[in-house]
Amino acid sequence: MSGDHTHNDSQIESGSRVNDSHKHKDKHKDKEHRHKDHKKDKEREKSKYSNSEHKDSSEKKHRVKQKDGLDRHKDKEKRKEEKIRSFDGKPKKENGFASPPRVKSEPDNDGFYLSPKHEKSLKRERDEDDSEFKPKKIKVENDKKAKKRKPDDDEDIKPKKKTKDKKNAAADGKKKAKKEPEEKWKWWEEERYTDGSKWRFLEHKGPVFAPPYDPLPSNVKFYYDGKSFKLGEKAEEVATFFAKMLEHEYTTKDIFRKNFFKDWRKEMTSEEKGKITDLTKCDFSEMSEYFKAQSEARKQMSKEEKLKIKEENERLLQEYGFCVMDNHKERIANFRIEPPGLFRGRGDHPKMGMLKRRIRPEDIIINCSKDSVHPKPPPGTKWKEVRHDNKVTWLVSWTENIQGSIKYIMLNPSSRIKGEKDWQKYETARRLKKCVDRIRAQYREDWKSKEMRIRQRSLALRAGNEKEEGETADTVGCCSLRVEHISLYPEKDGQEYVVEFDFLGKDSIRYYNKVPVEKRVFKNLQLFMENKQPEDDLFDRLNTSILNKHLQELMDGLTAKVFRTYNASITLQQQLKELTSPEENIPAKILSYNRANRAVAILCNHQRAPPKTFEKSMQNLQGKIDAKKDQLSDAKRELKSAKADAKVRRDEKSKKAVESKKKAVQRIEEQLMKLEVQATDREENKQIALGTSKLNYLDPRISVAWCKKWGIPVEKIYNKTQREKFAWAIDMAEEDYEF
DNA sequence: GCAATCACTTAGCAAAGGGTCC
DNA sequence: GGACCCTTTGCTAAGTGATTGC
Numbered sequence: 001m002s003g004d005h006t007h008n009d010s011q012i013e014s015g016s017r018v019n020d021s022h023k024h025k026d027k028h029k030d031k032e033h034r035h036k037d038h039k040k041d042k043e044r045e046k047s048k049y050s051n052s053e054h055k056d057s058s059e060k061k062h063r064v065k066q067k068d069g070l071d072r073h074k075d076k077e078k079r080k081e082e083k084i085r086s087f088d089g090k091p092k093k094e095n096g097f098a099s100p101p102r103v104k105s106e107p108d109n110d111g112f113y114l115s116p117k118h119e120k121s122l123k124r125e126r127d128e129d130d131s132e133f134k135p136k137k138i139k140v141e142n143d144k145k146a147k148k149r150k151p152d153d154d155e156d157i158k159p160k161k162k163t164k165d166k167k168n169a170a171a172d173g174k175k176k177a178k179k180e181p182e183e184k185w186k187w188w189e190e191e192r193y194t195d196g197s198k199w200r201f202l203e204h205k206g207p208v209f210a211p212p213y214d215p216l217p218s219n220v221k222f223y224y225d226g227k228s229f230k231l232g233e234k235a236e237e238v239a240t241f242f243a244k245m246l247e248h249e250y251t252t253k254d255i256f257r258k259n260f261f262k263d264w265r266k267e268m269t270s271e272e273k274g275k276i277t278d279l280t281k282c283d284f285s286e287m288s289e290y291f292k293a294q295s296e297a298r299k300q301m302s303k304e305e306k307l308k309i310k311e312e313n314e315r316l317l318q319e320y321g322f323c324v325m326d327n328h329k330e331r332i333a334n335f336r337i338e339p340p341g342l343f344r345g346r347g348d349h350p351k352m353g354m355l356k357r358r359i360r361p362e363d364i365i366i367n368c369s370k371d372s373v374h375p376k377p378p379p380g381t382k383w384k385e386v387r388h389d390n391k392v393t394w395l396v397s398w399t400e401n402i403q404g405s406i407k408y409i410m411l412n413p414s415s416r417i418k419g420e421k422d423w424q425k426y427e428t429a430r431r432l433k434k435c436v437d438r439i440r441a442q443y444r445e446d447w448k449s450k451e452m453r454i455r456q457r458s459l460a461l462r463a464g465n466e467k468e469e470g471e472t473a474d475t476v477g478c479c480s481l482r483v484e485h486i487s488l489y490p491e492k493d494g495q496e497y498v499v500e501f502d503f504l505g506k507d508s509i510r511y512y513n514k515v516p517v518e519k520r521v522f523k524n525l526q527l528f529m530e531n532k533q534p535e536d537d538l539f540d541r542l543n544t545s546i547l548n549k550h551l552q553e554l555m556d557g558l559t560a561k562v563f564r565t566y567n568a569s570i571t572l573q574q575q576l577k578e579l580t581s582p583e584e585n586i587p588a589k590i591l592s593y594n595r596a597n598r599a600v601a602i603l604c605n606h607q608r609a610p611p612k613t614f615e616k617s618m619q620n621l622q623g624k625i626d627a628k629k630d631q632l633s634d635a636k637r638e639l640k641s642a643k644a645d646a647k648v649r650r651d652e653k654s655k656k657a658v659e660s661k662k663k664a665v666q667r668i669e670e671q672l673m674k675l676e677v678q679a680t681d682r683e684e685n686k687q688i689a690l691g692t693s694k695l696n697y698l699d700p701r702i703s704v705a706w707c708k709k710w711g712i713p714v715e716k717i718y719n720k721t722q723r724e725k726f727a728w729a730i731d732m733a734e735e736d737y738e739f
Numbered sequence: 740g741c742a743a744t745c746a747c748t749t750a751g752c753a754a755a756g757g758g759t760c761c
Numbered sequence: 762g763g764a765c766c767c768t769t770t771g772c773t774a775a776g777t778g779a780t781t782g783c
Contacts, residue, residue: 406745465777506776507750561777696749
C-alpha cells in the first residue's frame with residue numbers, strides 16, 4: 001500500500017468536531033440490506049445481451065462519422081495548435097505524447113491540464129489506410145515512415161532484430177533476416193482513436209475449449225469406506241479435481257472440504273448421493289497416485305514425444321493465438337478457456353472448493369467485426385451471442401459460476417491496444433507529478449475542515465472498494481479500512497504520533513507498518529475512531545466513488561490508483577539517481593537498479609512467499625563463492641611466483657606468464673564480485689516480488705533511460721516478454737528522459 | 740443517487756522451459 | 762544426456778474505476 005503521507009510539517013490544532021456516530025450505524029444497516037438484495041439478483045439468470053440490433057445501428061452511425069474526414073481535420077488543426085503551445089522552448093522527446101501542455105507553470109494553474117481526450121488529440125494522424133475498415137491484407141510490417149533510430153540506440157539490443165534497419169540486417173547476415181522478415185509495427189508513432197472506439201476491424205478464431213474429460217482407466221479406483229466404488233463419469237470428473245489437489249493444504253481446510261462436498265454431490269446420481277455421505281470416508285489416494293505417475297511420465301517422455309506436443313501447441317497458438325485488429329496481426333493473451341476445477345480463492349475465501357464448471361460454447365459471447373469472418377462454434381454447438389462492439393477491447397467473454405463475474409479473452413500486453421493504455425497511464429501519473437504539491441497542500445488544509453466528510457477524504461488517498469460479506473475473503477483498502485485495523489500511539493519507539501496499520505490487503509497479503517504522522521492527522525484519526533466498534537468503518541463517510549470524484553476535481557483523470565503509479569515511478573527515478581555510482585561496473589549497477597526496484601516493491605507491499613528452495617539455493621551460491629575465493633587465492637599465489645620467476649629470468653616468456661596470471665586474477669576477482677553481488681541481491685529479495693511493480697507501476701522509460709545513460713544493455717533489466725510489452729518505451733526514451 | 744454491472748488492471752502462485760553443471 | 766535449479770510464462774483471482782440502469 002502506498003499511502004500519501006509523506007509530509008511532516010507544522011502541527012495545527014484540530015478544528016471543531018461533528019458527532020455523527022448514529023449515521024454510520026445507518027450505513028451498516030443499509031449494507032446488510034443491500035447485501036441480501038444483491039444475492040437474490042445474482043441468482044437470477046441475466047439475459048441482457050440480446051439487443052445487438054441496437055448496437056449495430058449505432059455502430060453504423062459511428063462509422064459514417066468516422067469516414068467523414070471533417071472531424072479528423074478539425075482534430076488535426078487543434079493538435080497543431082496544442083503542439084505549438086506545448087513547445088514552450090523545450091523540445092519534447094516522447095514522440096509527441098510528451099508531458100501534456102500546461103497552460104502555464106505557476107503553481108496556481110497546476111490543475112489546469114488537458115483531459116485525456118485532449119491528450120489523445122496530441123498524437124499524429126493515423127495512416128490513411130487505417131481509416132478503412134476492411135483489412136485489405138495483413139500489413140507486412142514495413143514502416144517506412146518510422147523515424148530512423150540513432151545507431152547507438154541499437155547496439156546490444158536484441159529485440160532490435162525485429163526493428164533493425166537494413167544496414168544492421170546486412171551486417172548480421174541473412175540467416176536471421178530470413179527468420180524474422182517482419183518489422184515490428186510501431187503503433188506509438190501512429191494516431192490514436194479519439195472517439196472512444198477501440199478498433200475498426202477485428203477478426204479472430206474464437207477460444208480454445210478445455211479438452212473433454214478423459215475417464216480414469218478401470219484399474220484406478222475410488223474407495224468409499226474402504227470399499228472400491230465405481231463413480232459415474234460426472235461424479236468421477238469432479239472427484240479427480242479433488243484428487244489432483246490432495247497434496248495441497250487447501251484440501252485440509254474445512255470450508256474447502258465443505259464447499260467441495262456440497263458441489264460434488266450435485267454431480268452425483270441419486271444412487272451415488274445415497275451412498276456417499278461423508279467426505280472423510282472418501283479415499284482418493286489411488287487417483288492421486290495415478291495423476292502423479294502421469295505427470296512423472298510426462299517428464300520422462302522422449303524428445304520426439306515432447307517435440308510433438310510442442311508442435312501441437314505451436315499449431316494451436318498459430319491458429320487461435322492471434323487476431324487481426326485494424327490491419328495488424330496481434331497476439332492474444334489468453335485464448336484458452338479456463339478448464340473446470342475447484343475454485344481456489346486466496347486467503348480465507350468463503351467459496352474455496354466450489355466447483356468451477358466447464359464452459360461450453362453456449363456460454364460464450366463472441367465480439368468481432370461484422371464484416372470479419374466470424375469464429376465458428378464447435379460442430380453441433382452454438383455461441384451464446386455474437387456481437388460487434390468496438391467500444392470494448394475483448395474478443396470473447398463468459399460468465400463464471402463462482403462469483404458470477406465476467407471473464408474475458410483479451411490481447412497480449414505487447415498489443416497496440418494495451419500499450420496505448422499503459423503509456424497513457426504513465427502520462428497521467430506524470431501530470432500528477434506536476435500538481436502533487438498543490439494537491440497535498442490542499443488536503444492538508446482539508447484536515448481542518450468542519451465537515452467530517454472532507455476531513456476523511458483528505459486522509460485517504462488509496463482506494464479500497466466495498467465488498468460483499470460472505471462472497472469474498474475479508475480484505476480491505478483505504479476506504480474500507482476498519483477501526484480494528486489501526487492502533488494509535490501518542491508515542492512509540494521514540495517517535496511521536498505513530499499509527500500502526502495491520503490488515504489484509506489485496507490477495508490477503510498482510511500490510512503491517514508503523515507510520516509517524518503529523519499531530520493533526522493523528523487527532524483526526526482519533527476522532528474517526530470515537531464511539532465506534534472495532535468492526536466499524538474507519539472512514540464511514542468515504543467510499544472510493546466519493547474519493548475519486550473529489551480527485552477528479554483536483555486533476556483531470558486523477559484517481560486513487562494514479563497515486564500508486566506516481567509514487568512508484570517517482571521513487572524508482574529518485575532511487576536510481578541516488579544509488580547509481582558512475583564508477584561501478586555493470587553487475588554493481590544492476591544491483592543498484594534492483595535495489596531501486598526493491599524500494600518500490602516494498603513501498604507497494606509486493607510480497608511473495610520465500611521460494612521453497614530458497615535456503616538451499618543460497619547455500620549453493622555460497623558454495624560457489626567459497627570455491628571462487630579458493631580459486632582466487634590460488635591464482636594470486638601463482639601470480640606471485642610468476643613474478644618472482646620473471647624477476648630472476650628477466651625474459652619475454654616469463655613476462656608474458658606474469659601478464660596472463662595477472663589477467664587470470666582479474667578475471668576471477670570479477671567473477672567473485674559478480675557472485676557476491678548475486679548473493680546480496682537474492683538475499684535481499686527473499687520475500688519481495690519485483691515483477692509486479694516492474695510490470696505495472698514503473699514507467700518503463702525511466703528504466704530505458706537509465707540503461708542508455710549507463711550503457712547497460714536493456715536485456716539486463718527486461719526479459720523478452722517485458723521488452724515486447726515495453727517496446728514503445730525502449731524505442732522512444734532517450735537517456736535524459738525525466739518522469 | 741446509488742447499487743449493480745462491466746471492463747480492464749494488478750497480483751501471486753505454480754508449472755513449464757531452458758540453461759548449467761557434472 | 763540427465764539432474765538440478767533458476768527464470769519465464771501461464772493462469773486466474775482479486776482488485777479498481779467507469780458506466781449503466783433502476
